[in-house]
Amino acid sequence: MSNLETAPVEFDCAATPSATVEILQPRDVPLGGPRAMRVQRTLPQRQRSLIGAWCFADHYGPEDVRSRPGMDVAPHPHTGLSTVSWLFSGEIEHRDSAGVHAMVRPGELNLMTAGAGICHSEVSTPNTTFLHGLQLWVALPDQARHGPRDFHHHVPPPVDHEGATIRVFLGELAGSRSPVPTATALLGAQLNLPSGSSVQLRVDPDFEHGVIVDSGTCEVAGARVRPRELAYQGPGQQVLTLATVGDEPVRAVLLGGEPFTEDLLMWWNFVGRTHDEIVEYRAQWQAESDRFGRVEGYTGPLARIPAPPLPGTRLRPRTPTIRKDSP
Template identity: 40%
Template sequence: MDDLTSRLHVLRGREVPLGGPRGMTVMRTLPHRDCSLVGPWCFVDQFGPDDVSATGGMQVARHPHTGLATVSWLFEGAITHRDSIGSHVLVTPGAVDVMTAGRGITHSEFTTNDTTTLHGVQLWFAQPDAQRFGDPAFALASTERIEADAFALRAGFGEHSVTGPGDQVVTARGDLQMGVPLDFLEITLDPDIEVTAHLDAGHEYAVVVDRGPVTVGAGERPVVEADGYDLVLVPERSESVRLTAGEAGARVLLIGGEPLGEDIVMWWNFVGRSHEEIAEFRARYQQEMGFEGADGEALDPDSDAARPATEGDLLFGTFPPNTPRPLPAPRLPGGRLRLRGRRPQERREGRGT
C-alpha cells in the first residue's frame, strides 16, 4: 500500500468464525496487513444479517481482554453482556455498549432467545499506555437518531457535522466520554443521495460500509466504490469525506480519532506492548481459569484445580456460578509477536515501497 495520505484505500473483509471454528461467521477488516490502526481503533468485525435459527447467533463464553475497550453497535437483534465487574445488561439497537478492559476483565456475549436476526458491528480501540492499567469499567448509553432530508445520523462518540442535499447542515453528538478523542457516527442514506461529513484534519478516519454500494471521495483524489463488509481508509489530514449512495441506499459508520501514537502488540483478546507482556497475560488467564498450572502444564479437567478461581488477587475477576465454562486461550505462536502500528512495520522502517 502506498502512503496513507495520497488516496483512499478499500480493505475487504475476511471471514472469521466467532468464538471458535463452529461459531457464527463475522467479516473482519481490522487489523489488516496494510493497516492496523485508525486513530486508536484496532479491530472491526461486522456480522449479519444473520439467521440465528441457522447459525445459533452469537455464543461467546467467558473470555479475557486487556489494554483495550470493546464497542458493540447493533442494527437488529439483541445480545446479553455479562462481565467480571458485575455488569449484566441487554444490548439493543440504538444503544452503544462500551467495556473498558484496563488491566484485565472477562466477559461473555450471547444472543437473546427471542432474537431471530442478528446484525451489527463490534469494534475495539486500544487504550493509551497511560490508561491501559486502569480499572476495568462498563458503560451503556442510548443514542439519538437524527432525521434529515434523505439521510439520518446516529452518533456514538464525538461531535459531527454533515452537509446534505440543499446544503442542509445536520449535527450529532455522542454523550459518552472515553478519555481519548474518538469519532463514531452512523450515517444512513436514501437512494442516490450524497452527503459530506466534515472531519478533524488532525484525526485518522475510516468508513465502514454496512450496506452499499457507496461511492467515497475525499478532496480531489479519485473516488472509490465500496460495498457491504468493506472498510475505506480516508487519507490523513482530510477535512471532509463525501458519501454517495447507489439506487438501494446505503448505511455506513464513520470511525476515527486522534492518532494513538504508539505501537501495540495484539494477539487473541489481549493488547499489550511486548511479546513478554502478552505471554504473561495469557499465563495469568490460563491459571485463573483453571486450564493450566503455574508451570504452564495443562491441568486434568476433572481435577478440583481445573476450575476458575474465585478468590485471591485475580487479574480477570470472577463470574457467577452456573455459567458456561470459559474459553481457553490458544497456544502462542512459535515466533515472537510483532509490534503493530498505523502502517506495516517494514514500511515504517524504510524497507517497503
C-alpha cells in the same frame, strides 16, 4: 466479543500514511468451529491495522439464528482495550467481571473498558431471530491501559443532516456529541443515506477516518465501496463526502480518530506493548488470576475460553509511522 481463532496471528499494529482513499477488503473468519458464526473482519490487516485507536472491526450477519446456534461466547479475557458493541438487529446479553449485566440492542452503544484486565460473556437472547452488527475494539493509550474496569451505555438520538440520518455513539459529528468519555479522541457514528442522495460531513482534519458499508453501495470521497468493505481516508481532510450508488439506500458506520502514536501489539484478546506482557497475560488467564476476575450468571456449556498456544516465535510490536507532529 472474543477473537475465537484457534491460531491467532500476531498483529504489530501501526498507522500507515495514506494520501488517498484506500479500500480494505474483509477477511472471512469463522468464530469457534465449522458451525459457528462467521464474521467479516476489516481490521486489523497487514496493510492497515489501525484507524485512530480503532484496532479491530468484525462485521457479522444478518445471521438467521432461528434454526441454528446464535452467539454464545463464554467468559474470555481482555487487556488494554475498550470493546464497542453496535447492533443493527437482534439482542445480546452481556455479563462481565466488573459486575455489569446489560442488554445490547440495536442503535444502543455498549462500551466496556478492560483497563488492566476484565473478562466477559456474550449470548444472543432467545427472542433473537436475526443477529446483525459490528464488534469493535479501541486500543487504550499507555496512561489508561492499566486503569480500572468500566462500562458505559448510551442511546444516541438520530440527527438529520442533508437528508442523511446520523447516530453519533462516540465523539462529535454534524452538531451531535456523545457523552461517553474515551481515552483518545475518537469518532463513531451510524450513517443512513436514502437512495439517490449524498452528504458532506465536516470532519476533524487531525483524524483519519474509515467507513464500513453495511448495506447498499456508496462512493466515499469518490471511491466506490461495496457492502462489507472499508474505505479509509487519511488525516488532512476537512470534509468526508458520501454518495449512494444505484437505487438502494446505504447504511454505514463511520470510525475516526487521531492516529495512534504508541507501539502496539495484539494477540488473541490481549492488547499490550511487548511479547513478555502478552506471555504474562496469557499465563494469568490460564491460572484464573484475579487480574481478570470472574463472570457471574453465565450458564453456557463452557465455563471459560482457554487461551490458544502462543506461536513459536517472539511477538514484536512495530513503531507507528504516523506521529502527531507529522506534516
